[in-house]
Amino acid sequence: MNSKTVLITGCSSGFGKQSAKLFQSKGWNVVATMRSPEKEADLGELENTLLCRLDVTDPQSIREVVDKSLDAFGRIDVLVNNAGISGVGVFEQWDEDSIHDLFDTNVFGLMRVTKAVLPVMRRQREGTIINISSLAALIAFPFASVYSSAKFAVEGLTEALALEYAPFNISVKAIAPGSYETSLYTSMDEGILANGDDQIRAYSAKLATKMNDNVTQMAQQGGEPSDPREVAEKVYECATEDTPTHNVCGRDAESFLQMKKSLSEQEMSQFISDQVVPKDV
Template structure:
């Protein structure tokens, strides 16, 4: 029998490419998004259900999980992909944006996981893949909110790997680097305004440094996600992309002071 995957944030980018990959490989796909009424591609497939799910709306989470189980009988894999990034000086960031960053990337991920767990626990098996980032292992300038949220995803996932392993559920982390997707356009970027010129040079150097990184294709990240979901291993972390592997290895090998000097050179600080 075909297995079933539920993917959050399936309307664009990595989530969309991942839904395409699982569908093409014969899986039943519950492709969730905030605005399913605008979807046209996935509606053509018998093994795909497009459902509304906003990770900040508990009722929509519950309804999507229940409908997905009714449609396909089970959820074998959950991929927590929905998220965005807020970047810029903390001073330039509103409390509303701070809350939105953590409500989406952390609390929303936990809420979806909680909704799926009773089903997986009842079956004694399942796999949860949380989409983190190289930014969950390495912190760059102006990313206090985004990195804070992804460091949280790393920690909670590692803890859950023990907790859920006891009931037969595997938990994985996929850590993409820069990716050719719409993530940048969906992110919130705050540059220093005229009242905070002290940050201007840092903002400029950060933008220029990121522009030099080699971005991966969304299809490559989707392959990594598929591997994490299906390899049957107890491996926890799956970096994806050249820059992700480079920075994560560098951070692992260098002490704090050496790594800080390396980044400051890269970002012209």
């Protein structure tokens, strides 16, 4: 049995599920978590894989998963904070409860799981925490104001924790994926988009159309859809190699990052506006 163990949140689909399969194929012990493990068929059949219920908004379920992980494998070497929910819409369309729900999963939930695992890693005197961020945390896109602000918070937390916990030999890193077919960022919440006055709803509909076209093009750089397994491979790389605190994944994310470095703030803002913002409002 491999002595290395990874705990991954949000394994029901997408990046989390791909990461769980990759780590398991490399001989790791995997704690694959999700809100409804009874619905998962594939991961439960894999060797050295513990399938657990975990809701990052439920502190009790977090404590139980940490205990089960230690009972099964004795240690937690890597935590992958992947669980998250999406959200797009003009800012005025977001009610306070919806904003709170998004932050409760994407920011506070990530904090809860991290805080539960950090004492384990301190006792081990080693560990790695990998937070899945977003291209929307590198560049604040219109129509994603609430989502971007949550993901910006994840990047800031990652950078601070990387400094705080380095003396304990604990690495903390973030990965910002670009646009993928499984990307949270590409999904639309019709309930949120129905909010607001006539002017805001009409503007939101135009933004949604232009954003969908733009994201589709970004996700198919070079004519081929981006493969979410790229993110799993980046997660494994960050878990096993000396990589920076901030990482990107995907051709579009790399392109935008280089553009942000080379353009002035005004030039970058103008480029994003031209790509996404409708002019006829």
